[in-house]
Each structure stands twice: as C-alpha cells, then as structure tokens.
Amino acid sequence: MARHKLLEHRTLSPADRRYARPLLLIHGAWHGAWCWEPAMHDFAQRGFEVHAISLRGHGASDSLVFFNGCGVDDYLRDIDAALAQIAPTPVIIAHSLGGFLLQHLMARRQLPGVVLLCAMPHTGALRFLWHWARRHPGPALHATLTLNTIHLVGTPPLAREAFFRSGLPEAELLAHAAQLCPEPLRVALESIVRLPVPQPGRTPVLVVAAERDAVFTLAEQQALAAAWAAELAVIPGAAHDLMLDPAWPLAADQIAQAAARWTNL
Numbered sequence: 001m002a003r004h005k006l007l008e009h010r011t012l013s014p015a016d017r018r019y020a021r022p023l024l025l026i027h028g029a030w031h032g033a034w035c036w037e038p039a040m041h042d043f044a045q046r047g048f049e050v051h052a053i054s055l056r057g058h059g060a061s062d063s064l065v066f067f068n069g070c071g072v073d074d075y076l077r078d079i080d081a082a083l084a085q086i087a088p089t090p091v092i093i094a095h096s097l098g099g100f101l102l103q104h105l106m107a108r109r110q111l112p113g114v115v116l117l118c119a120m121p122h123t124g125a126l127r128f129l130w131h132w133a134r135r136h137p138g139p140a141l142h143a144t145l146t147l148n149t150i151h152l153v154g155t156p157p158l159a160r161e162a163f164f165r166s167g168l169p170e171a172e173l174l175a176h177a178a179q180l181c182p183e184p185l186r187v188a189l190e191s192i193v194r195l196p197v198p199q200p201g202r203t204p205v206l207v208v209a210a211e212r213d214a215v216f217t218l219a220e221q222q223a224l225a226a227a228w229a230a231e232l233a234v235i236p237g238a239a240h241d242l243m244l245d246p247a248w249p250l251a252a253d254q255i256a257q258a259a260a261r262w263t264n265l
Contacts, residue, residue, distance in 0.1 A: 007078055008033050008054035008061045009085065012040045018047025021088055021112060021263035025052040026079060028096025028120075029187075030153055030180045031241075032059025035095075039243045039252065046256050051090065053082045058181055068147060070184040072194055075101050076108075088112075091259045095243065096120055096215065097187070103196035103228075106203050113204040113262030115255050118213055118240050121220040122198050122227050125191040128215055132162075150182040162214055163241040176244065200229035206258045207231065208251050210238035231258070 010033050023043055025036045032054040040050045054061040055078050056070060064070065079101065083089065091113045094102040099119020106114060120128075132152060133140035139158060143151040153162050159177040160168060205228045209221035218234065225232035233254040238247040245251075 006062050007056065007081060008059045009082060010036075010040065010052045012044045012050045014044040014047050014049060016047055017049060019049075019260060019263045021259070022049040022051055022086055022090040023259060024082060024086060024090040024092045025050065026092060026094040026098035026102065027052070027054065027058065028094075028098045028118075029183045030150065031095070032061075032179065032181065034059055034179050035176075035241065035243055039248065042248070042252050043256065046252075048256075048259065051082065051086055053078065055079075057184070059179075067182065068185040071186040072101065072104060072190045075187070076105060079105060091115070091262050093117055093255060093259075094119065096240065097125075097183070097191065100124070100191060100196070103198070106205075107196055107199060111203045113258060114206070115258065116205060116207045116224065116228075116230070117251070117255075118210050118216060118221070118242055119207065119224060120191060121216060121224040122196050123220070123223070124193075124195050125188070127217075127220070129188070129192070147185060148182050149185065149188055150180060154180055163239060163244075165212075165237075165239045165245065176241075198227040200227070204258075204262055205230035206233065206254065208242065208254055209234045210240055210242050210245070210247075211236050212238060213240045215240045 027035055033052040036052040043050045055075050057064050057067045093115040095117045097120050099116040102114055139151050143149050153159050156173050156177045160173055207225040207230045235247045235251050238245045242251050
C-alpha cells in the first residue's frame with residue numbers, strides 16, 4: 001500500500017485564549033475536516049485552540065493507491081501523527097467512526113479527556129450496516145459490486161436520511177453531500193470484527209448522543225456510555241451530523257464544559 005504523504009491539518013487560534021489544552025477534532029466515515037468548520041469557530045470563540053484533521057484519503061489529505069486496503073491501524077497512525085504535532089496533549093472530540101478509532105486509541109494510551117460524539121459503539125457497525133442494507137438494497141448491492149462504499153450514502157437523499165434533519169435546506173445538503181468520500185472496505189470489515197475493549201476509569205469520557213440519530217441508536221449510545229462509565233448528554237431533536245445540526249450549540253456547551261474541567265486536571 002502506498003503511504004500517504006500529507007494529512008490535512010487545520011488549526012484555529014482564539015483571539016482570547018482561555019485554556020492551555022487544545023482540542024483535536026476527528027471526523028467520521030465518509031467525512032473530512034470540512035465538517036468541523038463551524039464547530040472550530042465556535043470553540044475558538046470560547047477560548048480554545050482547535051485542530052481538525054482529515055484522515056488519509058479524506059478531505060484535502062493525499063489520495064492513496066489501493067485505498068480499500070487501509071485499516072484501523074492506518075487511521076490510528078494518522079491520529080498519532082497529529083498528536084505528535086500538538087502540545088500539550090489535546091482533548092479529543094471524535095465523531096461516528098472517529099469515535100470507534102478513539103476507543104482503540106484509549107486502549108493504548110491515557111488521554112486528558114475524550115468526547116465520543118454520535119460515536120460508533122464498542123459493539124461495532126454491524127447493526128447499522130445490516131439495517132441500512134435491508135432498507136436500501138439497491139445502493140448496498142451497488143457498493144458491493146463496485147467495491148466502493150460511497151454508494152451507501154453518496155446521493156443527497158441517502159445522505160439526508162443518514163446524517164441530517166429532514167428540514168436541512170437543499171443547498172446545504174448538496175454542498176455537504178458533494179464532499180463525502182469513500183471509506184475503505186478493510187475499515188468497514190474491521191468495524192465489525194475488530195472491536196475495542198472498554199477500559200472505564202482510565203480516561204475521562206463524555207458521550208454526546210443525538211436523539212434522532214439514524215446511524216447509531218440512542219440505545220447504543222446509552223450502552224456505550226455505560227461501558228466506559230462515561231457521562232451521557234442527549235441532544236434533543238438532533239441528527240447524526242451533530243456538528244452541522246441546528247442543535248450544535250447545546251452539544252458544544254456540554255463539550256466545552258467537560259473540556260474546561262479536563263484542561264485543569
């Protein structure tokens with residue numbers, strides 16, 4: 001597999017820095033650092049230095065040959081590379097698949113604090129993938145025949161159903177859907193068979209769930225919080241892409257309060 005040469009790494013510094021410990025934002029499947037743009041400005045206004053990366057093959061990061069061969073360990077190396085560039089060690093906020101990766105990272109090292117935002121649960125993605133394939137057999141078959149996972153969510157109607165509220169303006173939906181990208185088949189497989197083992201109490205954890213998440217259910221988020229002995233915040237009416245949802249300020253309040261506590265530990 002060709003190694004990536006460059007990862008997209010966005011940084012935003014606050015006008016008035018209130019917290020010494022930065023934030024690192026990690027996107028989920030099919031997304032990139034672009035999805036964090038409004039949240040980065042929000043956190044910077046609250047006084048945090050903010051970083052967001054695009055994992056290899058996503059966003060503005062380098063494209064790869066044999067991308068379908070990339071796995072969880074490759075993504076973890078990307079996160080480790082970003083952490084090596086940030087001091088002190090940041091609080092990490094990870095969305096969806098990013099939350100699954102973060103759970104693997106927490107098993108390897110202690111962190112000052114993490115937020116699992118609409119995260120893939122420790123039980124993996126099998127329930128979602130099975131449910132989605134049954135609901136949308138045509139796109140699932142297309143993804144299987146072409147070996148390209150983007151067909152699962154890549155059209156505006158599918159993206160709306162998976163990630164956003166039904167009332168999202170069409171122009172915003174089209175802009176977001178145009179930036180979605182494939183996810184490697186190996187990562188999809190490992191999200192089913194290579195599951196993290198929760199280690200509660202080692203790292204402070206906040207689980208933030210969206211009440212109307214069409215990807216990972218509220219019951220899965222409740223079980224995730226219990227497995228990690230974590231605080232749980234449920235954001236009413238919100239969809240899976242909470243960072244782009246009208247209810248984001250409610251989620252940001254919860255995250256900022258937790259991060260402020262962890263920066264002082």
